Amino acid sequence: IEKLQDAVRLYRGPFLANITNTDSLTFREWLTIYREQYFRQLLEAIRKLSEYYKTLGDFEIALRYARQLVTLDPLDESSHRQLILILGMQGNRSAAIEQYQVCCKILSEELGVSASRETQDLYEKIKAGMLSGVQHSNMLSSFTPTQLTMFFGRENEMERFKRCFSNPTCRLLTVIGIAGSGKTRLVLQVVPRHLDEFPDGAWLVSLEKVRTKELFLSSIASAMGFQFSGQYPHLVQLKNKLSSLKSLLVLDHFDYLVAETNTLIELLKDCPGLKIILTSREHLNFQSECLFELRGLLYPETELEENPLNFPAYELFINRGLRGRSGFQPKPEDVHHIIRICQLVEGIPLAIELAASRLRDFSCKQIAEILENHFDILETSYKDVQERHRSLYGALNESWEGLSDHEKMVCRRFSLLPDEFAREDAEKIPGISRDDLRTLANKSLLYQTPFGTYVIPQVFRHFLNKKEVTRGDENFLNGYKQFAPGNTLYDPVTNLPRRDVLWERLSYLISRSRRFPQRFAVMILDLFDFGEVNR
Structure with missing residues (x-):
């Protein structure tokens, strides 16, 4: 098994892929035979590993x-x-049915x-x-709506959920992230696997349109199937x-009820067997x-990545491309464009789905080129997609309207700052002020790095570029741009991290390497007369 895994991991694409044109018919025939032979050996190795x-019973790896x-x-x-069978054995019936439909469509077309x-x-x-x-609780069908699309990635988050479910002190779980990061989908994916741990019931409560405490409590009661009386x-x-x-x-969608969090604490104090999961942007x-x-799905950091299928983004x-366009099969020249798309949207699932649509x-090349300038094309007319998710800007606008x-x-003044800033x-x-940064980070509109710096999500920066500014803000921005602070993190000439930033990040990596047995490398380039070289 280990040898099969090594063989699959070492596969780098078609045999002699760089050789495309040759005048020798004999060589072309030889190349075709061996290319197909090695490809079939790869498929057989993957098939054996899956089986x-x-x-x-390790369905995740299978x-x-x-x-x-x-x-x-x-x-x-x-x-x-094989894929349909494993999804069915895993208990993911909706995904198995979806895969069957994809199979029928491909075979037919x-x-x-x-x-x-x-x-x-x-x-x-x-x-x-x-x-x-896998045996699931009878609550499964009443808990989760049917999922019509496949789920990718988030293995680390699902493993952490597993630990939290088994930990009696972990009772309030909050899933936060910028609009489109897949909060609800993650919860709907992970909870059905653990329903047996809640023998008395598990209930999904949608709070998208709920704004008051009384309606909040009534929504919970309705999901549980009981009615309040007038006595208490x-x-x-x-x-x-x-x-x-x-x-x-x-x-789900607790965003507008953050002020009612004390109600949750009261429930948890008086109900010792209760756990609560909520999704929110805050x-x-x-x-x-x-x-x-939640941030974006993992995506290749370089467009030269040899095994992009190892990345969920x-x-x-x-x-989604297979579903949206009949016969879609990425060509070798499409791979780096798809990687670039994933990089530009920073792995945000909704943005990737809209791009694929x-x-x-x-x-693929045209989509990547458009996204280099703006995200206007990230929208769809699919009728089975929630209205707020039919456009990336529409999803972000909901967060925007909740701001003071x-x-x-x-946020408008972020245009004076680089993507990463101190x-x-x-x-x-x-x-x-410092409090403003903390507040916006709590609302998933800023990311804080392990180094104490802040990063503006690209999807939000593009959204801000589309927003109209007030006359007062416009005058301020125009008048202040020439006096805006430089980026103290990077050298203005080389655009490389300054020495103190480099040392800070190196110290973090050393500390992390000691805590988790993980190696890293440092390359030192000693350049003489660097000023002359840089010129």
Whole structure:
């Protein structure tokens, strides 16, 4: 097994891929034979690995190999069937059904054939709920709506959820992140795997349009299937209902109810068997909360990455591209454009999905070129997508409307700052204070790095560029730009980190390496007469 894993990991693409044109017919035939032979050996190795881990019951690893198989050879029905089977055994019935539909579409459009009887029988078993390698609570069907698209990445977050569920002191879990980061989708993916830990019930409560405490409590009661009576306060009745239960409440879209957080604390104090998960764009600032801060999916840092399918952001784009454009199969020259798209949107899932949906109108290269300048094309007309998620700017505008006038003013003045900046640089701009930075970081509109600096998410910077500024702000920005503070983090000539920044980051890496057995490398270039060289 280890040798198979090494072989798959070392695969670098088609045999002699750089050789495309040759006048020798004999050589071309030889190259074609061996290229196909090695490719088939790769597919067989991946197939064996997927089957091995499926037999062990390790469906996560089996699923990763099965997806790789389908991506490499999308016209092979048996590869699709393997992926459908593992999804079904994992208990992810909706994703299995979706994959069956993708398989049928590809077979019909590309080969002009229908799925085999074996594949159809597997689909019928999964559809009827007759196939499962993992037993789930009966609460599953009542807890989560059917997911019609595949889920990618977030393995670290799901592992941390697993630890929190088993930890009796971890009872308030907050998933925060900028609009489009996939907060709700992560929760809907992870909770069904742990329903057996909540034998008395798990309930999903959508709070998207809820603004008051009474409506908040009524929404919880409605999800649990009981009605308040007129004798006691609603909160008291809710406590009485939950006090003896080992249960889970999932409060989705808690953004507009942050002021009611004390109500959650009261519930947790009086209901010892209760855990609460909530999704929000804003940090609650409670010592008792376990914080999950979502950023983008992992994406290749370089466009020369040899194995982009190892990155969930790239996988997501390919998957949504297959769904959105018939026959979509990225060509070798498309790979670095797709990587660039993922880099430009910093792996934000909604932005990647919207970018992939535009493959009906643009090539991968055109999408990347447009995103270099603006994000206007990140929108869709899909009717099965929530209205607020049909446009990246629309999703961000919801966060914007929740800001105070002062916070909006601070955000507009971000245009005077580089993408990454030190707190001291921001405080040199009139109207921006340390508390403002902390507040906007708590609202997922700024990222704070391990080095104490701040980063403006690219999706938010592009959004700010589209917002109209007030006349007062416009006059301020125009008048202050020439006096705006320079970037104290980087040298203005070389654009390299200054010495103190480099030492700070090196110290962080040394500390991290000692805490987690992890090596890193340092390269020292000793250049004489650097000023002359740089000129």
